[in-house]
Every structure is written in structure tokens, then in C-alpha cells.
Amino acid sequence: xxxxxxxxxxxxxxxxxxxxxxxxxxxxxxxxxxxxxxxxxxxxxxxxxxxxxxxxxxxxxxxxxxxxxxxxxxxxxxxxxxxxxxxxxxxxxxxxxxxxxxxxxxxxxxxxxxxxxxxxxxxxxxxxxxxxxxxxxxxxxxxxxxxxxxxxxxxxxxxxxxxxxxxxxxxxxxxxxxxxxxxxxxxxxxxxxxxxxxxxxxxxxxxxxxxxxxxxxxxxxxxxxxxxxxxxxxxxxxxxxxxxxxxxxxxxxx
Numbered sequence: 117x118x119x120x121x122x123x124x125x126x127x128x129x130x131x132x133x134x135x136x137x138x139x140x141x142x143x144x145x146x147x148x149x150x151x152x153x154x155x156x157x158x159x160x161x162x163x164x165x166x167x168x169x170x171x172x173x174x175x176x177x178x179x180x181x182x183x184x185x186x187x188x189x190x191x192x193x194x195x196x197x198x199x200x201x202x203x204x205x206x207x208x209x210x211x212x213x214x215x216x217x218x219x220x221x222x223x224x225x226x227x228x229x230x231x232x233x234x235x236x237x238x239x240x241x242x243x244x245x246x247x248x249x250x251x252x253x254x255x256x257x258x259x260x261x262x263x264x265x266x267x268x269x270x271x272x273x274x275x276x277x278x279x280x281x282x283x284x285x286x287x288x289x290x291x292x293x294x295x296x297x298x299x300x301x302x303x304x305x306x307x308x309x310x311x312x313x314x315x316x317x318x319x320x321x322x323x324x325x326x327x328x329x330x331x332x333x334x335x336x337x338x339x340x341x342x343x344x345x346x347x348x349x350x351x352x353x354x355x356x357x358x359x360x361x362x363x364x365x366x367x368x369x370x
Contacts, residue, residue, distance in 0.1 A: 184243025192307035195235050196222065222309055228316040232305055240297070245290050252286030281364040288363045295351050299344065320344055
């Protein structure tokens with residue numbers, strides 16, 4: 117019996133994929149190695165096909181969109197390493213440039229909020245926001261540019277009087293999504309700083325999570341969630357009402 121159990125235990129794969137396993141979604145070391153080798157061999161082929169078939173424009177779009185594909189937890193872990201005060205690559209570069217006391221980034225109360233904001237903006241700008249703006253730009257009728265060119269409009273005049281007015285619905289939509297996303301920040305702040313230091317990055321969503329799922333005050337946590345929903349609704353209502361003054365639609369109705 118003991119020999120059979122020992123053989124069975126030896127045949128079982130380890131369920132610890134390690135840190136890299138968590139990043140690639142693997143549960144065992146074998147799956148982690150397979151996933152990493154797959155990334156190593158597949159990534160150059162994928163990038164090569166993009167460059168060959170899509171040219172520089174599609175390549176630029178792909179590189180710009182890549183940060184949005186990184187899971188939020190992995191993104192936070194990578195930036196924790198990059199912004200580590202003593203051994204992080206960012207501060208090492210700053211020291212080599214002559215800055216003797218670079219910022220402490222995520223570990224200082226004075227800079228933690230700005231650091232989290234910088235990471236969030238870096239990850240969000242090239243994602244759905246870029247795709248929505250791209251769709252809005254492609255939706256501007258070419259006939260308007262041709263008419264403006266016949267009237268002698270310059271490139272700046274075309275942008276100011278044609279592109280920007282017809283892009284205002286897209287700007288408005290992205291603005292609404294950005295405000296909602298800013299009000300419900302959770303994952304990045306929780307992984308990177310746990311709301312600290314000294315509550316410098318203690319966002320409302322973190323407070324809801326703590327009250328509901330750590331202190332098990334489910335009623336209070338639910339009430340806080342309704343408060344957050346009401347705040348988001350108020351901000352969205354204000355944006356919709358004020359949009360009538362500056363958002364222009366192609367059909368002339370705002």
C-alpha cells in the first residue's frame with residue numbers, strides 16, 4: 117500500500133506553477149514551461165506577420181494596443197518591480213542621469229497616487245480608447261475634407277472645423293467611460309499599494325471591498341456600492357447635460 121501511494125504521488129504533477137505560472141495562467145510547472153516556450157516561439161512569428169502584411173501603420177497600432185492586453189494583476193506586479201525605489205530599473209536610470217534622490221514612487225505618500233495614475237493612464241490610452249478614437253476618425257466623411265480643400269482650407273482649418281467637431285461624440289463617449297473607470301479603480305491600487313501608504317491610494321472601491329469581504333459587513337458594503345453607483349450616475353448626468361453645448365453630431369442634432 118505504501119509503495120502504491122508513493123508511486124501515485126510521484127506520478128502526480130506538481131500543482132505549483134510558481135510566479136510565472138500565475139502570469140501565464142498555468143497551474144503546473146510543466147504547463148508553465150510549455151506556455152513560456154509557446155510565447156517565445158509564437159511572438160516573433162506573430163510580430164513578423166504583422167509587420168510583413170500590415171506595414172508600419174498596423175505595427176504601430178499593435179504595439180500601442182499591447183499594454184491593454186496585459187492582465188491588471190500582472191501589470192501591477194511588473195510596475196512594482198520597475199518602480200522599486202532601490203533596485204528598480206526606473207530609479208537606476210534616473211541615478212545614472214544624475215538624479216541622486218529619485219522618487220520613491222509607490223512607497224511614498226507624496227508620489228503613490230501620481231504613480232498609480234501614471235500606470236493606469238499608460239495601460240488605458242492604447243486600449244479601447246484608441247480603437248474608439250480610430251473608429252471616430254474613420255467615420256468622418258471624406259467629402260467634407262474635399263469640400264474644405266476646394267475652399268482653400270489649410271490642414272489646421274480642416275482639423276479645427278471638420279475633424280474636431282465630428283469627433284466630439286467620440287470624445288464625449290470616451291470621457292464618460294474614463295470618469296466611470298476612474299471612480300471604480302480597484303485592481304491596480306490593491307495589488308500595487310494595498311491602498312497605502314497612509315491611505316494615499318485608498319479608493320472608494322477598496323473601501324467597499326474591505327467592508328464587505330474582509331470585515332463581512334455586507335449590508336454596509338452594499339450601501340457603499342449603491343452610493344458609488346449614485347455618484348457615477350450624477351457625474352454621467354452632468355456630462356450628458358453639458359454635452360449639448362459642445363458635442364456636434366453629423367445630422368445636426370445634439
